[in-house]
Amino acid sequence: MTELESEKIFQDKIDREIRIEPRDWMPEAYRKTLIRQISQHAHSEIVGMLPEGNWITRAPTLRRKATLIAKVQDEAGHGLYLYAAAETLGIGRNEMIDQLHAGKAKYSSIFNYPTLTWADIGVIGWLVDGAAIMNQVPLCRASYGPYSRAMVRICKEESFHQRQGFEILLTLSRGSEAQKRMCQDAINRWWWPSVMMFGPGDDASPHSEQSMRWKIKRFSNDELRQKFIDICAEQVKILGMVLPDTELKWNEERKHYDFGAIDWEEFKNVINGNGPCNKERLAARVQAHENGSWVREAAMVYAEKRKRRENKKVA
């Protein structure tokens, strides 16, 4: 069978919503773009543990501490599901980790911002997980089987994350003047970075068209971003807070909220390594990996020791 014929059969499967599984023939470009997307998604989960992990020791109550720990643990698990899905495409875990540590692989821009107050933890749950959910629900129907199955698992767990965040903000919004100010301040700092999570506008998004044709991506960046803004504009009212956008206004004709211009320079800077916390995040990951190497080695040696003991018993 020629390459062209294989490609036709492949695209036909995609068009008929037949999932592609690990050992099926696929174009090299499909494999490469999936490895890139899935591994970067995995990196985002792991790096995403850092801004929130920052507040575990300072959570205001035991209940808040327990729920925050559970959320951060979930993120570790999500990273694992995604690394596992990426490995089915022929890349090893070590190679992906090396790419992240060498700055060759990206992760979601949002995690390069600092968590300055407890309210930031609430806003991350509400807006950052909220934006992630918006992106991830359509991915449950991505054309690559292992990726879509990992996404189903992740989406089931993600909704507690968002509710945990909103509940924190609700409590603050019903508290003292200082708590209300802290809540609004956190929203002011995280709103635009969350809106940028959906990526560049459709004309400026390099991978989008091919990803849509291969049904990895189902909706455009702008479509998802609009949906997110429409939903948050309503939800923020329940908090008695405002979104920091003077141009945010319901448009009766479009049946959507109009919103202000996004600062794409900021996005470009952050995604290219010049955000407020990029260096810190990467350093934390590299350090964790290096500090953990004795555990990896010890586990291997212990496993071998145990095996030798078993063999001796049987012999």
Next chain:
Amino acid sequence: MSQQDWPLWEVFIRSKQGLDHKHAGSLHAADAQMAIENARDVYTRRMEGVSIWVVESKYVHASNPDDAASFYDPANDKVYRHPTFYKLPDELKNM
């Protein structure tokens, strides 16, 4: 020695008595015991499992999807294996 030496394991979970084990994903671990413990931590955090199987990925043998057509061909034209092949009167109950 690095994590390169931790083999890859496939994880199968039985979520409830009476159901089959289903493939849940994979993970790296030094040996079977660690693989099971890690699988419990990752794949059954919400009590989604009563039984865990782990198999080193290298021991999973799979059919070749390219052979699908010829591999399953013998079964394709044997429609008499399906109940709908047999035409029986409507008055006949319980069959």
